[in-house]
Amino acid sequence: MELDRLLFTFFNPEIAREYWPDIAKGFVVTLQLGLATIAAGLALGLGLAMVRSLQLRVVNWAIVFFADALRALPPLMVIIILFFAFPYAGLPMSAFTATWLSLSLVLAAFSEEIFWAGIVSIPKGQYEAARSTGMSAWQTLVNVILPQAVRITIPPLTNRTIAITKGTALGSVVALAEILGSAHSASSLAGNPTPLTLGAVAYLLLFIPFVLFGRWVETRFAWKR
Amino acid sequence: MYEVFHQFLNPEIISKVWLYLLKGLGTTALLSLMVVPLGLASGLAVAALWSLRKRWLNGLLIVYVDFFRAFPPLVLLLFIYFGFPFVGIEVPAIVAVAIGFLLNTSSYYGEIFRAGIESVPRGQWEAARSTGLSWAQTMISVIVPQATRNVLPDLLSNTLEVVKLTTLASVVAIPELLNAARNAQALTYNATPIVLAALMYLALLWPVVRLISRLEHKAVAVR
Numbered sequence: 197m198e199l200d201r202l203l204f205t206f207f208n209p210e211i212a213r214e215y216w217p218d219i220a221k222g223f224v225v226t227l228q229l230g231l232a233t234i235a236a237g238l239a240l241g242l243g244l245a246m247v248r249s250l251q252l253r254v255v256n257w258a259i260v261f262f263a264d265a266l267r268a269l270p271p272l273m274v275i276i277i278l279f280f281a282f283p284y285a286g287l288p289m290s291a292f293t294a295t296w297l298s299l300s301l302v303l304a305a306f307s308e309e310i311f312w313a314g315i316v317s318i319p320k321g322q323y324e325a326a327r328s329t330g331m332s333a334w335q336t337l338v339n340v341i342l343p344q345a346v347r348i349t350i351p352p353l354t355n356r357t358i359a360i361t362k363g364t365a366l367g368s369v370v371a372l373a374e375i376l377g378s379a380h381s382a383s384s385l386a387g388n389p390t391p392l393t394l395g396a397v398a399y400l401l402l403f404i405p406f407v408l409f410g411r412w413v414e415t416r417f418a419w420k421r
Numbered sequence: 422m423y424e425v426f427h428q429f430l431n432p433e434i435i436s437k438v439w440l441y442l443l444k445g446l447g448t449t450a451l452l453s454l455m456v457v458p459l460g461l462a463s464g465l466a467v468a469a470l471w472s473l474r475k476r477w478l479n480g481l482l483i484v485y486v487d488f489f490r491a492f493p494p495l496v497l498l499l500f501i502y503f504g505f506p507f508v509g510i511e512v513p514a515i516v517a518v519a520i521g522f523l524l525n526t527s528s529y530y531g532e533i534f535r536a537g538i539e540s541v542p543r544g545q546w547e548a549a550r551s552t553g554l555s556w557a558q559t560m561i562s563v564i565v566p567q568a569t570r571n572v573l574p575d576l577l578s579n580t581l582e583v584v585k586l587t588t589l590a591s592v593v594a595i596p597e598l599l600n601a602a603r604n605a606q607a608l609t610y611n612a613t614p615i616v617l618a619a620l621m622y623l624a625l626l627w628p629v630v631r632l633i634s635r636l637e638h639k640a641v642a643v644r
Binding site: 201205264268269277280309359363375376380388389392393395396411 | 507581589599626627
């Protein structure tokens with residue numbers, strides 16, 4: 197195929213000029229959604245792992261049930277449940293809220309498991325020594341266990357967070373005008389895939405630094421054996 | 422209470438749609454049987470190329486892997502499915518899914534296999550080569566089996582992610598489980614089909630999640 201035609205179709209400068217503001221708006225939505233998801237998901241995950249370490253039987257069952265269910269369900273399924281099924285129970289929510297809540301719950305489930313694995317990996321002696329100095333269980337957790345545990349959870353946590361944050365694109369399925377949503381509707385309007393190319397570039401701009409950061413973190417915080 | 426039950430687990434609607442949803446589940450299974458082996462094979466190929474230790478090749482592989490790890494799989498899928506027809510290449514939905522998944526999952530599986538291959542001590546290579554095995558024979562008979570065992574939890578957990586990812590095929594109208602559930606919900610004006618589909622995913626994938634949890638905790642305990 198002639199290269200000219202390919203370029204004209206996928207990188208049409210005129211169409212790019214016309215539609216880039218749409219993609220830029222989508223970029224802002226994706227950014228907000230991603231940051232809100234990371235903040236809520238990691239905070240909830242850490243909170244659940246801390247509560248789990250208090251070893252209250254019924255509470256632990258509930259936490260494990262939550263974490264298992266949200267790791268078993270496909271994220272798109274969760275979004276569909278919140279957006280299309282919850283209104284039947286009188287709980288309608290916006291596309292943004294449904295996507296944010298779904299991804300946050302999924303990230304919370306995964307990060308709870310990762311934080312918990314980190315907490316469990318700290319030798320019991322650390323806990324006993326801290327308690328015997330007179331610290332409470334909570335003080336021990338916050339001042340002794342977590343600083344050590346969080347360090348080893350950073351590589352898996354980074355990778356998982358990137359994978360789930362990329363799920364913001366799923367919001368387009370419930371008509372959220374994030375990058376993919378705006379790019380897709382712009383390319384239907386324009387009758388040309390250039391907006392999709394712009395969208396792809398926007399995602400790369402957003403996520404390549406994340407992926408490189410993840411790579412760096414993997415070598416920086418690798419398990420010392 | 423009755424109202425909620427009526428909207429979310431309506432027996433009448435269950436009896437109407439369960440067969441249709443089962444068919445969707447069958448399609449999900451077939452899709453998984455297509456994309457998982459494809460991903461495993463291409464990931465292994467990426468890792469094998471990596472262990473040739475050619476500097477320029479490894480540079481290219483890193484770019485390839487990072488590029489497709491940064492790209493949301495849904496964006497990739499829609500780009501292939503909606504973009505290519507504009508230049509006169511009609512891509513059937515199933516082919517778009519196969520290509521999109523191949524590019525995405527080969528990066529993830531490739532990274533896992535690479536870590537596995539690197540975890541096999543150098544001495545294994547040298548011993549195998551010195552018995553007269555060729556590079557390929559060493560790779561296939563000595564390195565890959567040990568590498569696979571070392572990264573089994575990661576392989577399994579990524580495979581679970583890939584199976585969950587097949588829900589994306591619903592966006593390009595492949596009638597897998599989620600697509601079937603959405604159609605049934607739109608026809609019945611009732612949330613039951615969606616709830617039922619979620620229960621099906623849970624019933625099938627929960628045991629896998631449990632298994633992965635156990636393998637991962639074992640791996641931590643060994644350290």
